[in-house]
Amino acid sequence: MDVQRKRQVRLFVALGAALLLATGLIYTSFNASSEARQPSELTDAVPGKSYEMTGKVVKGSVVEGNDRLKFSVKDRDGTGQALPVTYSGVVPDPFREGREIVLTGTVQNGVFVGE
Numbered sequence: 656m657d658v659q660r661k662r663q664v665r666l667f668v669a670l671g672a673a674l675l676l677a678t679g680l681i682y683t684s685f686n687a688s689s690e691a692r693q694p695s696e697l698t699d700a701v702p703g704k705s706y707e708m709t710g711k712v713v714k715g716s717v718v719e720g721n722d723r724l725k726f727s728v729k730d731r732d733g734t735g736q737a738l739p740v741t742y743s744g745v746v747p748d749p750f751r752e753g754r755e756i757v758l759t760g761t762v763q764n765g766v767f768v769g770e
Contacts, residue, residue: 691757693730694738700762707759708767713737714752728767731755742769 691709700706710728716737717726724746727737740758750756760769 693735694728694767695730695735697738697762697767698736702763703761705759705761705770706767707757708738709755709757710738711755712750712752717752726752728756728758738767739765740767740769744769 691707694708694710697706697708708728710730711733713727713729717724719725722743724742725740726742727739729735729737740760742758742760758767758769760767762768
């Protein structure tokens with residue numbers, strides 16, 4: 656096999672591998688992502704399944720204590736029934752009552768447990 660032919664084979668193998676890796680990356684990124692749900696959409700959530708929730712923190716609902724933060728969240732437009740949330744971890748600086756949040760967690764006994 657001459658040098659020119661070896662270069663072509665290497666090029667096609669490298670391009671094929673790059674194409675496979677790119678396809679795999681795109682597939683896993685789209686497959687792993689999930690649309691954020693609002694509290695009203697989580698009323699019949701499967702217990703233990705992980706969800707991403709977005710909504711507004713209800714004013715007057717934030718209670719801090721024992722390494723845990725408790726608050727309620729309503730739909731982004733302020734409607735719907737408030738969903739109670741418990742969160743343990745570092746609270747971001749912009750967290751305030753009345754602000755929109757995005758939180759990942761599970762629903763257990765009607766309470767969203769943030770991760």
